[in-house]
Structures are given as structure tokens and as C-alpha cells.
Amino acid sequence: MAIQFLDQRLSMHNNGFGGEEPLSDLPLLIGDIGLQVVGAIPLNTSDVRVLLTGTAGIAFSGPPPEEGPTVVSLSVERGGDGTAGTGVTIWNQQFEIEQPGVLFPISVSAADFPPALDVLAGEIRYVLFIATDGFIDLILSGPAAFNGVAVAGTT
Incomplete structure (x- = not known):
């Protein structure tokens, strides 16, 4: 079956540079999209593909510590309730x-x-989270965006 375009969505948490949102070990939701896939039912139900892209700008929020490093974690989840x-x-x-x-x-x-x-289900929710763990204080300084495209088909 020919490639079938299903949906394209974007989520803008911050569309420019600047911002003072502190990052911590508590994951912060910075992208949330729902892709409509009902058009793939019934012929392409098993042939749906999703491409997800995003960006997160971070900055230092204070003087550098003398301790160790900080780890920044980004993760994408399918489904869920935004937590x-x-x-x-x-x-x-x-x-x-x-x-x-x-x-x-x-x-x-x-x-x-x-x-x-x-x-x-007709719609698939994807979310993007960011969190930090370590000794360096960081902020989400923008831009922060999350985009998704869903297609179906085999040829």
C-alpha cells in the first residue's frame, strides 16, 4: 500500500532564547503532542511509523561548583498521562x-x-521530559520544542 500521511503536530514550550525555568531531578514536561492515526485503520494499522524531533536549550544558573558533573536526561514516552x-x-x-x-x-x-x-485508539500521545542530576545548577533557557509526524504504508 502507498505511503499515507496521517498527521503532523508540534509543541512549543519556549520558542526563543531566554528563560529561567530551573531544572531538577523531577522530570519537567517540555513537549506534548497527540498524533491522529485513525486514518490508518483498518488497512495500515500495523504499518504506522512515527518520527519525533525536538530541542531543549539549557544554561548554567549559578557559579560552577567544585564537585562533580551533572547529568541531563531527556526522554520520550508513548502514552501516559503527562507524568x-x-x-x-x-x-x-x-x-x-x-x-x-x-x-x-x-x-x-x-x-x-x-x-x-x-x-x-485513533490517537497516540507522545511526551518529552527533561531532568538533571548532579552538582551543577541548570535552567531551561529555550528554545524547547517537540514535533511529530505519523505516516503509514509499506511502499
Whole structure:
């Protein structure tokens, strides 16, 4: 069956540089989209593919400590209620920051082949979280965005 475009969504937590949202070990929801996949039912239910991209800009919020590094974690979940851990983690990456210097936005690129049962629900929710753990205080300084595209088909 020919490739079928299903949906495209975006979520903007912060669309520019600047911001003072502190990061902590409590995951912060920075992206939330619901992709409509009902168009794949019934012929392409098992052939849905999702492409997810995002970015998160971080900055130092205080003077550098003399202790160890900080780990920044980004994760994408399918389903759930918008609280970290309530969905299925489909992508997770950790970045270690040791020395204060210039920080650049972190990019996310993930793909998902959702199970037919999720497709049959008609809409699939994807969320992006960010958290830190360590000795360096960081803030979400923008931009912070999350985008998704759903297609179906085999050729």
C-alpha cells in the first residue's frame, strides 16, 4: 500500500532564547503532542511509523561548583498521562556536563513503530521530559520544542 500521511503536530514550550525555568531531578514536561492515526485503520494499522524531533536549550544558573558533573536526561514516552513514568519510554539519552562553558541546545531525534493496539485508539500521545542530576545548577533557557509526524504504508 502507498505511503499515507496521517498527521503532523508540534509543541512549543519556549520558542526563543531566554528563560529561567530551573531544572531538577523531577522530570519537567517540555513537549506534548497527540498524533491522529485513525486514518490508518483498518488497512495500515500495523504499518504506522512515527518520527519525533525536538530541542531543549539549557544554561548554567549559578557559579560552577567544585564537585562533580551533572547529568541531563531527556526522554520520550508513548502514552501516559503527562507524568514521567506513566507511558512507555521509547527514547532516553543522558548527557554529562562536567566543565562550565558554552552550552548548546540539545537535539532529540527518535522513531517509533507503535503497536496496532495503540493505533486502534485513533490517537497516540507522545511526551518529552527533561531532568538533571548532579552538582551543577541548570535552567531551561529555550528554545524547547517537540514535533511529530505519523505516516503509514509499506511502499
